[in-house]
């Protein structure tokens with residue numbers, strides 16, 4: 001598979017509805033592998049299928065602090081590679097936290113975004129088995145961000161910064 005390009009605003013593919021995945025085959029595994037490579041190349045920690053021009057319910061997530069040593073040399077946190085397919089958030093914790101967030105599809109922008117500090121997610125893995133994730137902190141935030149992408153929602157819609165919301169509305 002050729003190197004995937006990351007689509008950025010105002011590309012309409014970022015706003016389109018996504019289809020559920022029903023076939024868990026080698027093509028899906030190849031797509032997931034290509035998305036992982038594109039995520040690494042762009043120095044991202046999450047990438048959703050609409051961002052590479054595919055309107056599918058699929059996202060990949062990974063945080064390997066060794067890749068970001070120059071930015072964050074002391075991070076104790078690691079998130080092993082994870083592909084989530086047809087995910088839904090089944091519950092949100094009571095606490096919310098506002099933190100600066102960026103997105104590969106909105107280059108050069110970092111804006112405050114409120115997210116639940118913990119979520120439960122039901123999804124499928126690349127072999128079509130159901131997985132249940134109970135996530136906190138950074139993983140909870142990334143999951144909410146990536147699942148937003150599958151519904152055409154971006155940080156510019158979620159931010160508490162009204163000027164940014166207006167500029168992108």
Ligand code: NI
Pocket residue numbers: 102103104105145149
């Ligand atoms: Ni994003």
